[in-house]
Amino acid sequence: MNRQPLNPITEADIAAFERDGVVCLRGMFDADWIARMTRAVDRTMDADTPLARRREVTKALGGKSGRFVINTFVWFWDDDFRDFNLTSPAPEIAARLMGADSVRLFCDQVFVKEPHTAEKTDWHQDLPFWPMRGEQILSVWVALTPVNAENSALEYIAGSHRWGKFYAAAVPDKDPNFKSDLEPCPDFGAMRGQPGYNFLSWEMEPGDCLVHHPLTVHGAAGNFLPTRRRMAISTRYFGADARWDPRPATIKITGDPQIAPGAYPADDRVFPVAWTA
Ligand SMILES: O=C(O)CCC(=O)C(=O)O
Numbered sequence: 001m002n003r004q005p006l007n008p009i010t011e012a013d014i015a016a017f018e019r020d021g022v023v024c025l026r027g028m029f030d031a032d033w034i035a036r037m038t039r040a041v042d043r044t045m046d047a048d049t050p051l052a053r054r055r056e057v058t059k060a061l062g063g064k065s066g067r068f069v070i071n072t073f074v075w076f077w078d079d080d081f082r083d084f085n086l087t088s089p090a091p092e093i094a095a096r097l098m099g100a101d102s103v104r105l106f107c108d109q110v111f112v113k114e115p116h117t118a119e120k121t122d123w124h125q126d127l128p129f130w131p132m133r134g135e136q137i138l139s140v141w142v143a144l145t146p147v148n149a150e151n152s153a154l155e156y157i158a159g160s161h162r163w164g165k166f167y168a169a170a171v172p173d174k175d176p177n178f179k180s181d182l183e184p185c186p187d188f189g190a191m192r193g194q195p196g197y198n199f200l201s202w203e204m205e206p207g208d209c210l211v212h213h214p215l216t217v218h219g220a221a222g223n224f225l226p227t228r229r230r231m232a233i234s235t236r237y238f239g240a241d242a243r244w245d246p247r248p249a250t251i252k253i254t255g256d257p258q259i260a261p262g263a264y265p266a267d268d269r270v271f272p273v274a275w276t277a
Helices: 011-020 031-044 079-087 090-098
Strands: 022-025 054-056 068-072 102-113 121-124 137-143 154-157 199-201 209-212 218-220 230-238 273-276
Touching (some): 031 102, 079 102, 090 137, 090 273
Antiparallel strands (some): 022 209, 068 102, 154 218
16 A cells, blocks of 8 residues: 555646646555555445444435435544555645645545435535634545546536635535525536636546645536446645634534634644654
């Protein structure tokens, strides 16, 4: 299993990330990581541990076929996730793109859309969900299966991380705990073709990853394929400028860290250091 990215992260990658708020990096994780984490994700699908935080989106929305399942903070109860978050290339990728000397793990999330899952991933930004603020926060979304427009490839709007917008968080299962007075995120899919919106999306192979800024607007359609799943792990990291910003309608953090508002979240138990130069 590789510790360092299999391919170089270039100046052009960093420039694309800064300009667009997202970049696709090819072939970063080896086949051993993909096989190990595919097995690990399979275990999470029906795991019954008190720490499991599973959202069965399809069930919550009354879907008739397929299954859209989200699990969060898996590393607290699964060692494969712990190793992936802390010893795979993911934290180094995060550090290089943020230009950070060291990064801490914020959280991991698993997104699985089984074949014939109509439920989409609504357009959203990530930061409104999180009790954090700062520039040095990002997500590494690693494809464990091939991904294309038919099986729920993510779509982004280039440059939206610089719009100065902070849309209301809206979880895919419409959990009312996330109600807020913030402006709702529009359905950008309806604006396709309008001037001013540059949609970015990539066909991906297992081991490729997307890296996105927490304010970049993104979403995805359902998985329309009859046999192929769409499976990904999205691990979030932060660097030195991140600040704790507890607000209403943000996610509950497993481990319940006690951090003063405005402080750097230096809690080694909940947010361990994942990479240092
Ligand atoms: O995979 C998905 O459908 C959603 C992923 C996402 O929104 C994220 O990683 O921030």
